[in-house]
Amino acid sequence: MTKKNIAIIGLGGVGGYFGFKINQFNEQSEEHHVTFVARNKTYQQVKENGLQLISSDLENNVTRPNKIIENISELKNPDLILICVKEYDLENICNQLTGVITKETILLPMMNGVDIYDRIRKIIPDNVILPSCVYVASHIKEKGIVEHKGKPGKLYFGNDPMHPDTDLEWITRLLDNSNINYTFRDDASIDIWTKFIFIASFGLVSAKYNSSIGAVCTEPQQKEEATEIMKEIKLIAHKKDIMLRDDIIENTFQKASTFPQTTPTSLQLDVNSGKQNNELELFAGAILKYGEELNVKCPATQKIYNEIKTKLANKINT
Numbered sequence: 001m002t003k004k005n006i007a008i009i010g011l012g013g014v015g016g017y018f019g020f021k022i023n024q025f026n027e028q029s030e031e032h033h034v035t036f037v038a039r040n041k042t043y044q045q046v047k048e049n050g051l052q053l054i055s056s057d058l059e060n061n062v063t064r065p066n067k068i069i070e071n072i073s074e075l076k077n078p079d080l081i082l083i084c085v086k087e088y089d090l091e092n093i094c095n096q097l098t099g100v101i102t103k104e105t106i107l108l109p110m111m112n113g114v115d116i117y118d119r120i121r122k123i124i125p126d127n128v129i130l131p132s133c134v135y136v137a138s139h140i141k142e143k144g145i146v147e148h149k150g151k152p153g154k155l156y157f158g159n160d161p162m163h164p165d166t167d168l169e170w171i172t173r174l175l176d177n178s179n180i181n182y183t184f185r186d187d188a189s190i191d192i193w194t195k196f197i198f199i200a201s202f203g204l205v206s207a208k209y210n211s212s213i214g215a216v217c218t219e220p221q222q223k224e225e226a227t228e229i230m231k232e233i234k235l236i237a238h239k240k241d242i243m244l245r246d247d248i249i250e251n252t253f254q255k256a257s258t259f260p261q262t263t264p265t266s267l268q269l270d271v272n273s274g275k276q277n278n279e280l281e282l283f284a285g286a287i288l289k290y291g292e293e294l295n296v297k298c299p300a301t302q303k304i305y306n307e308i309k310t311k312l313a314n315k316i317n318t
């Protein structure tokens, strides 16, 4: 097989975990050419010292890519691009990508959210985009150093509904070789909504209370609020013909209880540190938008959205 050009954009919790694993395999096999795209301090740090991943999964926790660049415009003929950024950076990344992708470039966004495919498709009309979601508890410890806790990360991804016959064999082989746990399906939409029901409800409630995944599972008031948000998302999914399992809510709490109790969510960390760039719109904003379009009332989401907005505004003023 000819060498493929693989790019990982964003070396945070997700890119620093999945990108690390792909690069570590490639460092030994030299099968492909891997480029990391990072900016500012992360770029400097990884260029000088490599990317570091602290994880009990690993023996060797530093990896160096074939190339590290600061600007997407320096990418050359990419075959596969992993987009591992927060949602508020997505459009900016996609606009830059329009200048460097070829007809063959495949995009794999590794992000939370149920509207990511559509948002990329608006800017990049023809390329293959693989809908996906990921489970991993990992975060930036310092720029260029990512810490992973708990179970190995897992990727769910599926065919592009616009290009269902694309041959993805080389990508699944790459994931196998990189020891990445994944499930591939023809249609990944149920997996994506299943992740969304978890992360939107847990993210919003943990952000409001500055609590953890464990507290949302066990504190009665937090559990009740998360349950009400999940019910609203379930109704929306149903109206969109996404048939989530009947016991999705119990199942979500059950799955959440397998995370280390103190695991934070990134919305919680961002809101409580007063970060105005955060994924509130990706979660509550999207639920409210779908609710309005599909005539589903979402009082629980509306209430918590307002409360978090107020909390953020107070953080600016203090």
Ligand SMILES: NC(=O)C1=CN([C@@H]2O[C@H](COP(=O)(O)OP(=O)(O)OC[C@H]3O[C@@H](n4cnc5c(N)ncnc54)[C@H](OP(=O)(O)O)[C@@H]3O)[C@@H](O)[C@H]2O)C=CC1
Pocket (backbone or CB within 6 Å): 009, 010, 011, 012, 013, 014, 015, 037, 038, 039, 040, 042, 070, 084, 085, 086, 087, 089, 093, 110, 111, 112, 113, 134, 135, 136, 137, 138, 139, 140, 266, 279
């Ligand atoms: N972390 C987790 O455990 C999980 C996260 N997710 C989801 O995955 C997505 C990614 O999250 P996560 O990895 O945590 O986010 P992080 O904030 O940890 O990492 C994103 C990285 O992207 C970088 N970045 C943004 N724009 C550019 C650019 N133009 N060029 C180079 N680098 C860029 C940021 O740089 P800088 O540091 O300079 O801002 C940052 O390092 C989100 O949608 C999140 O909700 C899903 C499952 C688990």
Ligand SMILES: CC(C)(CO)C(=O)C(=O)O
Pocket (backbone or CB within 6 Å): 112, 134, 135, 136, 137, 138, 199, 259, 263, 264, 265, 266
């Ligand atoms: C485990 C957790 C909550 C880590 O932040 C996650 O899966 C996410 O943020 O999407």
